[in-house]
Amino acid sequence: MASIKHFKPLPPSKSLIPALYVPGFFLCDTAMTHPKVTVIGSINCDISFTVQNFPASNETILAQGSCLSMGGKGLNQAVAAACTGAQTAMIGCVGDDTFGHKSMTYARDNALNTSGLKTSFENPTGTAGILVNQSSDNMIVVAPGANADLTPEDIHAHKALITDADIVVAQMEVPGNAVRAAFDLARKAQVAILFNPAPATPEANALVPYADIITPNESETQTLTGIYPKDEDSAHRAAQALCTMGAKTALITMGATGCYLYTKGHGTLIPAFPVRAIDPTGAGDVFNGVLARCLASGDDLPMAARAASAAGALSVMQAGAEGAAPTWAQIQSFLRQMKPE
Numbered sequence: 001m002a003s004i005k006h007f008k009p010l011p012p013s014k015s016l017i018p019a020l021y022v023p024g025f026f027l028c029d030t031a032m033t034h035p036k037v038t039v040i041g042s043i044n045c046d047i048s049f050t051v052q053n054f055p056a057s058n059e060t061i062l063a064q065g066s067c068l069s070m071g072g073k074g075l076n077q078a079v080a081a082a083c084t085g086a087q088t089a090m091i092g093c094v095g096d097d098t099f100g101h102k103s104m105t106y107a108r109d110n111a112l113n114t115s116g117l118k119t120s121f122e123n124p125t126g127t128a129g130i131l132v133n134q135s136s137d138n139m140i141v142v143a144p145g146a147n148a149d150l151t152p153e154d155i156h157a158h159k160a161l162i163t164d165a166d167i168v169v170a171q172m173e174v175p176g177n178a179v180r181a182a183f184d185l186a187r188k189a190q191v192a193i194l195f196n197p198a199p200a201t202p203e204a205n206a207l208v209p210y211a212d213i214i215t216p217n218e219s220e221t222q223t224l225t226g227i228y229p230k231d232e233d234s235a236h237r238a239a240q241a242l243c244t245m246g247a248k249t250a251l252i253t254m255g256a257t258g259c260y261l262y263t264k265g266h267g268t269l270i271p272a273f274p275v276r277a278i279d280p281t282g283a284g285d286v287f288n289g290v291l292a293r294c295l296a297s298g299d300d301l302p303m304a305a306r307a308a309s310a311a312g313a314l315s316v317m318q319a320g321a322e323g324a325a326p327t328w329a330q331i332q333s334f335l336r337q338m339k340p341e
């Protein structure tokens with residue numbers, strides 16, 4: 001019989017900074033600088049189903065298992081940054097309901113600064129329905145709910161969380177005018193901007209020029225540029241297009257193929273680490289959270305992209321997005337194992 005998991009909390013050792021202080025892990029020195037990451041984004045309750053095949057239209061199928069967990073790109077990315085030792089704050093909005101209260105607790109349990117989280121009395125907490133099939137492909141539908149209630153005024157009310165950060169991260173699961181307000185504040189304060197244009201809504205196009213680094217996946221890249229990055233050549237052309245649109249650096253994530261890093265006219269494919277993928281849900285979120293942490297602590301782009309790739313690989317080896325974010329020690333240990341002799 002399939003097991004049903006409900007709000008499995010992270011073990012405390014997974015979530016916090018002490019893992020950074022294990023002697024002998026290289027890069028501990030950068031971790032010691034306590035990089036500050038602020039994430040503006042969504043908070044959802046995810047309901048995931050494992051299925052053999054996706055249902056057809058008008059078809060009812062039985063799932064092999066289900067799992068209720070906290071998610072939303074914003075929350076996932078913030079937790080991933082915090083798990084790797086960043087001092088992480090989140091600006092977002094939940095509903096005044098069970099899922100909203102659960103997500104506040106979950107955020108606090110994962111060491112997030114929750115002072116920028118608002119409770120809406122208009123809409124319920126955002127919800128996502130996720131299907132994962134036997135080939136580990138997913139289909140996701142999101143009801144934004146309270147995420148849609150985040151306003152530019154909310155951003156301004158928490159200005160210091162943005163201007164005091166080393167890097168600001170945002171996606172497109174909250175209103176574009178709130179993201180723009182955050183990017184305007186960050187730009188003025190010379191805080192680095194990581195823009196994950198997911199989903200690639202029409203509003204995302206106008207926000208590309210704010211990005212010090214933009215991180216679309218394959219389908220988001222296609223929506224933004226008209227080019228599907230299926231190999232090195234197409235990724236190079238798509239990355240060039242993103243930089244022509246105004247991004248300083250493009251880092252296109254391509255699932256099991258890896259990611260393509262393009263900056264200052266030069267591009268390189270960073271192949272994915274060969275692992276057995278169980279569930280790809282949230283790989284991009286873990287990737288972005290860890291990328292933000294590394295850039296905030298001063299790592300150069302290739303080094304940050306490599307650590308983020310390792311984190312993405314580690315995350316697909318876990319079921320579900322909640323609890324899939326690795327610690328800094330786990331990433332370093334994985335990188336050492338994967339290092340060519």
Ligand SMILES: Nc1ncnc2c1ncn2[C@@H]1O[C@H](COP(=O)(O)OP(=O)(O)O)[C@@H](O)[C@H]1O
Binds near residue numbers: 217273282283
């Ligand atoms: N099957 C996989 N094996 C190894 N690494 C993976 C795998 N899937 C994703 N990754 C890593 O995670 C990153 C983000 O995954 P991706 O699927 O591109 O993002 P998203 O979840 O936004 O679609 C990839 O660039 C890669 O480094």
Ligand SMILES: [Mg+2]
Binds near residue numbers: 254255284
């Ligand atoms: Mg993907």
